[in-house]
Amino acid sequence: MGKARMRIKIPTAITGPLASVEDDTKQWLALASPGTEVQVVPVHAKGPETIESIYDAAFYGPSLLEEIKTAEEQGFDAVIVPCMADPGLHAGREIASIPVVGTAESSFLLAIALGHRFSELEPTREGLALTRQLLLMYEFEKFVASLRVLGLSVEEIRSGDKGAVKQAILREGRKAVEEDGADVIVLGCTFMAGIAEEASEQLGVPVIDPLAAAMGFAEMLVRLGLSHSKEAYMTPSPKKMT
Amino acid sequence: MGKARMRIKIPTAITGPLASVEDDTKQWLALASPGTEVQVVPVHAKGPETIESIYDAAFYGPSLLEEIKTAEEQGFDAVIVPCMADPGLHAGREIASIPVVGTAESSFLLAIALGHRFSELEPTREGLALTRQLLLMYEFEKFVASLRVLGLSVEEIRSGDKGAVKQAILREGRKAVEEDGADVIVLGCTFMAGIAEEASEQLGVPVIDPLAAAMGFAEMLVRLGLSHSKEAYMTPSPKKMT
């Protein structure tokens, strides 16, 4: 089996003025097991401050991939990509041998493990196409009850009134359960973390915190000594760079 | 979040003369994290000594469910059902609030997390219908490359020549990868445990040990403080017993 002590690299795509490496690190450590070290690494890329569309996500690919490429050499045991767009996830697995874990994919897998049909609560309508694309790529559409929209931008969720965010989550989460047949709820933005437990009690179904889900999968894979299949994510042949 | 120290109950369906609670306990502890306690509980049922068909599996339902029903009261944090037929898994979740984890379902989820298409290596042709039924019930057929048959009964795998078992696993595993397009292999019998690591090195793809997979999922769920959705697995209404 793999190891119980481990180091996890977390290249953070959101690098606006409000992001704080120190706060992020505390949040991740609170989710980790004893013996797990985390290193939050801000990604330097020119792009939109928050990621809500397929367009927004495209800007972070190259810089994120640079961080993933160097992770193993730096002694990390796993990488977590902390964004519900899972940017660069499959590309990253092509160039890494250690597990590269995404918050969206981990949340979906956990939802499938705990129930039959899940709903994701999206910040805005704009993000629906992005989530839809991930669900198709991962072949998880069958397990989806609905995608529901909160009507709050990622920026509003990050910096706005936490009470309003909670209200929106409970309102749409309840509709997902009662009208759409969801038996698990996935929070559709990494800035919704910390609300899952209370929402779960109120809604009567498991509510998945995407950061916790990603940490859970990353630790499990390292403990089991398993990583992504190189037959599924083949190593690119070396090519001249332009 | 949930707890790092935990107690897991493992009601063992196979209760023939060769089964040994002590040996089983050692094997499970070797897969567990520090801080995890396991209790292997032999299930008393009149039925076939090994489970290879849907018919064989039907005998263990009532006794297994009795053990699952009492687990929470006895202070356990999770239950693992250690048999690739996942007997009583969904029924057990209907009467338990703690996670009830199966070796087959956990192996499938882990395979889906690590690649695109997995193959399961079955002891005998007789077991194909059982695995097929599980894959349909869990809605995982789409992720399957093939089910391949080793041609060794569960009894032969348990008590026979370990070298022959390994040969069969490598032979059929290789065909699964090269001919069927599998990028992950699931070992289809809990008695194949201990061969996964070497098989993985030889085959060049992740090979899932079902005991390790179940322990990984059980521990992750307890750590995350999550359990199966009671909307998916509703509590049966109380009824008079005949």
Added chain:
Amino acid sequence: MGKARMRIKIPTAITGPLASVEDDTKQWLALASPGTEVQVVPVHAKGPETIESIYDAAFYGPSLLEEIKTAEEQGFDAVIVPCMADPGLHAGREIASIPVVGTAESSFLLAIALGHRFSELEPTREGLALTRQLLLMYEFEKFVASLRVLGLSVEEIRSGDKGAVKQAILREGRKAVEEDGADVIVLGCTFMAGIAEEASEQLGVPVIDPLAAAMGFAEMLVRLGLSHSKEAYMTPSPKKMT
């Protein structure tokens, strides 16, 4: 071709004080062709008096299988399992060479033969998971318009006010046709028998009585001299019993 005169064994899972072998036999004979004999056999098992959940159904497996195993030797031409959980259906086919027919599977097949999308009317929400599991195992989900809940327990349907049962069937059946797009209705409880014809006239679509459906399939298979494929339902290898 097979025979026109035939004997059908009907092991009845529900063995509470209200069950009556004599009444059951009359009901079945009214559905059978001239020349068909039926023998209703009460199954002795310790379990819940009615079957509404996956948990409830697990108790009847071993005893039902005993009755199925002996049926051919006793000179029967087919077995009908009379419960909408189809308990032991696939397991029973593994150990029998004569047709083993279930009320749920027969109703679904008949619904597929008569229209494009059917709805099943379930007694309670608790039963949804059980029916969902059958539809997945039989690969019939695609043909389902909806599962609708009457809000009446099996016990209430069996012993309660027949007028209230009829009202609920017409109310939910109408919604299934008008809101869910159902063009055939399946009655989701064997105790709803006898209402199908009137409901069909009122709703304007075929309404399937599960007892009649099972009798229809059992007689057709015996007449055609056909039985379930032993490649699909392989004979379990002999094993020592614990």
Added chain:
Amino acid sequence: MGKARMRIKIPTAITGPLASVEDDTKQWLALASPGTEVQVVPVHAKGPETIESIYDAAFYGPSLLEEIKTAEEQGFDAVIVPCMADPGLHAGREIASIPVVGTAESSFLLAIALGHRFSELEPTREGLALTRQLLLMYEFEKFVASLRVLGLSVEEIRSGDKGAVKQAILREGRKAVEEDGADVIVLGCTFMAGIAEEASEQLGVPVIDPLAAAMGFAEMLVRLGLSHSKEAYMTPSPKKMT
């Protein structure tokens, strides 16, 4: 319930010099229950003498529909369309209230009832597109193991050496079971009737005779007093004829 005595109309699309109403009638009566009358009605249409392609089948629609339209008025209880192209089946149900049964659809339904995956043995490659279209229209593709080609035209099967036909059926049927995973075989031409029983014994799986399957379904529906849903097959509004 419906009736045990019944009259079935069988409009026969193949009207070449070799077709014989008298022989056909005997063949159908041998498949029917006591109490069932059959009337074979030759359909007068200008078209190809045998039906192997979608093009061939198009010629018989209008004449067949005329026979289906008049059947109920003439006192028939059901219509059987005896051709593996099921020509006019859905159109016929739109203008009839009595059951309109096809040999292909009945064979597929029976195959689904008896196993998990069936193969149809086609006379020629030319017929594959036609069968493929039916399987898509009926939404039965999921249940198909393979379509295998005998390499004998419908004319050769009808008038040629019966021994050669049997050899081809056994050869391709065996490949279907051993290589394609079929557990039921459907004979893909109504002129293969009479070989099913022997083929079944040789191949070890059920072999469906399409004429027997259609007779079985027609009789079952009449006995159960059920017909196709008018919500699925709506009555066309009256229109001026050109």
Added chain:
Amino acid sequence: MGKARMRIKIPTAITGPLASVEDDTKQWLALASPGTEVQVVPVHAKGPETIESIYDAAFYGPSLLEEIKTAEEQGFDAVIVPCMADPGLHAGREIASIPVVGTAESSFLLAIALGHRFSELEPTREGLALTRQLLLMYEFEKFVASLRVLGLSVEEIRSGDKGAVKQAILREGRKAVEEDGADVIVLGCTFMAGIAEEASEQLGVPVIDPLAAAMGFAEMLVRLGLSHSKEAYMTPSPKKMT
């Protein structure tokens, strides 16, 4: 590549008193590129004046096929079948080497190219089964948001108040977008042509005019020098005619 100048044959199934070859030709030329000639050919068949059901459509097969069969010899580069039932489309491709294009299939393909989920606006409920059958045959069900009914017969759409038709299209089109999640609308009757552009502006999503779609595909295929695969649409073997 193929040619820029081309001749397209358009055998028109609707031959009632109101049809006008001259008007039809003008309408088609307005949709064609410079350099494209069209020839509208009335099809002589005894059948219902408009096509709304599977039954109605069956009458036009043989006559349409006659026109398709002769098209290539007459020097045409492509055939368009101008009816939302796509009558004879696949049969026609079996006997033609030039492209045979249908208004329904072309509209669906264009809708799939422009969005994720389309809705078709049907004249009447009667037509739903016909469109459903096409979507299954073409394997396009997955791309459908809904089929919505205008409640106007084909005859009313052809000869009635254009304002009422437009109102119905906008009303149901809006519901398709807002309630059913459609992002493209297909007009479900060739007599709705000419409304697409305005409807598109009002609804905010592409609205497909089926005549324009068919002309677009026919011209593209001729320009690219491509035609339908003879492996998918095999040439029928020659047979004696009855």
Added chain:
Amino acid sequence: MGKARMRIKIPTAITGPLASVEDDTKQWLALASPGTEVQVVPVHAKGPETIESIYDAAFYGPSLLEEIKTAEEQGFDAVIVPCMADPGLHAGREIASIPVVGTAESSFLLAIALGHRFSELEPTREGLALTRQLLLMYEFEKFVASLRVLGLSVEEIRSGDKGAVKQAILREGRKAVEEDGADVIVLGCTFMAGIAEEASEQLGVPVIDPLAAAMGFAEMLVRLGLSHSKEAYMTPSPKKMT
């Protein structure tokens, strides 16, 4: 309807020393209709010289999107993204109102229009994951017979021996038709252009040249006055750039 004269922008992702804007322009003009202007625009990005993996493709997103964003203002009627990875296609549609057409998606759509099951011929195994991802995102997996590998890198196809490329295409194309059931072949690399016509004659099925397919779709959409749905590809809200 839209216009017959049009201007198409073609931002070329491959910017290695061997690429030639002049040659590319000639090649595109040969595929275009009279009246169509093309402008090939080299994309400046730091990345691998050829695109064969998901990793390789990630580098071109941001620069390509810049070119797509400015296209409409510059007076273009459509954009073609000329790479079988369709890089930035969905992201580009979010920020453009004119059609943004990809070579892979256009080839797939054309293949679906011409047959039932297509095979794509991939340069190397490395590229399989990329094509698989596109087919899932576009929901076209159902239409795929196989992905076959030529064993030639993109660089070898671009600069190597044309005879060897043709041999490999004919060899794998034949296997796709004869062993995998393909009835249409898609050439899986834009540098294979110019071989399609000969390959089609040799293989007896349509062979799709991806450049021709993209030009065909781009011209058709402009002519029809249609563009991608803004409900499917929503405009991203304005955000601060980091």
